[in-house]
Amino acid sequence: xxxxxxxxxxxxxxxxxxxxxxxxxxxxxDSFSNIAKKIGNLVIGxxxxxxxxxxxxxxxxxxPFTVIVSNKENNNSNxxxxxxxxxxxxxxxxxxxxxxxxxxxxxxxFMQKGLVDEIYLDxxxxxxxxxxxxxxxxxxxxKLELLETKQLSxxxxxxxxxxxx
Amino acid sequence: xxxxxxxxxxxxxxxxxxxxxxxxxxxxxDSFSNIAKKIGNLVIGxxxxxxxxxxxxxxxxxxPFTVIVSNKENNNSNxxxxxxxxxxxxxxxxxxxxxxxxxxxxxxxFMQKGLVDEIYLDxxxxxxxxxxxxxxxxxxxxKLELLETKQLSxxxxxxxxxxxx
Numbered sequence: 001x002x003x004x005x006x007x008x009x010x011x012x013x014x015x016x017x018x019x020x021x022x023x024x025x026x027x028x029x030d031s032f033s034n035i036a037k038k039i040g041n042l043v044i045g046x047x048x049x050x051x052x053x054x055x056x057x058x059x060x061x062x063x064p065f066t067v068i069v070s071n072k073e074n075n076n077s078n079x080x081x082x083x084x085x086x087x088x089x090x091x092x093x094x095x096x097x098x099x100x101x102x103x104x105x106x107x108x109x110f111m112q113k114g115l116v117d118e119i120y121l122d123x124x125x126x127x128x129x130x131x132x133x134x135x136x137x138x139x140x141x142x143k144l145e146l147l148e149t150k151q152l153s154x155x156x157x158x159x160x161x162x163x164x165x
Numbered sequence: 166x167x168x169x170x171x172x173x174x175x176x177x178x179x180x181x182x183x184x185x186x187x188x189x190x191x192x193x194x195d196s197f198s199n200i201a202k203k204i205g206n207l208v209i210g211x212x213x214x215x216x217x218x219x220x221x222x223x224x225x226x227x228x229p230f231t232v233i234v235s236n237k238e239n240n241n242s243n244x245x246x247x248x249x250x251x252x253x254x255x256x257x258x259x260x261x262x263x264x265x266x267x268x269x270x271x272x273x274x275f276m277q278k279g280l281v282d283e284i285y286l287d288x289x290x291x292x293x294x295x296x297x298x299x300x301x302x303x304x305x306x307x308k309l310e311l312l313e314t315k316q317l318s319x320x321x322x323x324x325x326x327x328x329x330x
Contacts, residue, residue: 013178125309134177144290146320155311
């Protein structure tokens with residue numbers, strides 16, 4: 001199973017303002033939409049799920065098979081308790097590739113467990129003095145191989161890395 | 166006075182590990198050296214000064230005129246108490262361009278006061294689960310214009326931005 005993490009960040013590594021606001025570009029959203037449609041699934045945390053649910057965002061990205069990782073009990077079979085369970089569920093559904101897309105706690109959990117194979121970072125032209133980190137504080141240190149850089153728009157650059165294991 | 170901030174960061178925005186370790190590439194150091202030699206001065210915080218002092222790093226970058234911003238009293242005339250005083254001192258010395266190079270608290274102070282004109286970020290191929298942030302937490306939000314991207318080595322990419330004011 002190949003696990004791909006995809007996030008938009010400020011040039012200093014924040015995935016949102018402290019109030020969850022994400023002033024990202026249309027070009028960034030288009031790029032994310034394309035990969036979400038291609039892969040056909042999405043693994044996200046509960047809060048990211050709630051935010052996306054408010055805006056018809058799942059529809060915009062082709063209603064991918066969505067797995068929500070949450071500590072809370074939930075009878076919906078798409079809610080699981082851990083990254084490993086999310087991978088298992090998507091394996092059972094026949095997927096060979098998984099798209100992980102936030103928030104910072106879920107990203108960090110996947111990284112700390114060594115489960116991520118590739119990462120796309122769309123670097124948006126902002127610096128925030130505070131915000132929500134790409135990875136919630138955790139114990140890991142990973143080397144990367146730069147696979148590709150792509151200019152998504154005048155001011156937005158995409159960095160595509162392989163995680164070295 | 167043009168103020169340029171130059172830092173190496175992980176792909177998730179850390180300028181060092183929590184223990185101050187910075188496993189950056191030779192190509193990154195060469196790029197920094199070149200700009201330091203060109204500009205001829207350096208504004209850094211006290212801790213960055215102490216770290217650079219241990220390693221003959223000032224010599225390697227051409228012994229630039231170095232101003233240290235510190236809260237502590239110091240009789241050395243190159244120690245000042247604020248970013249504004251650093252700028253004033255370098256203006257008096259005849260410089261028209263200033264190089265700011267960390268750490269996170271000094272960078273953040275320059276940003277929060279709106280004193281930075283351009284920023285170079287050498288994105289090194291690492292992800293740290295924890296570390297020292299490019300900007301210590303502060304109240305600011307800045308838009309950027311991407312001026313140039315430059316591949317410093319196979320896995321290191323330099324992002325060069327103008328700060329929009």
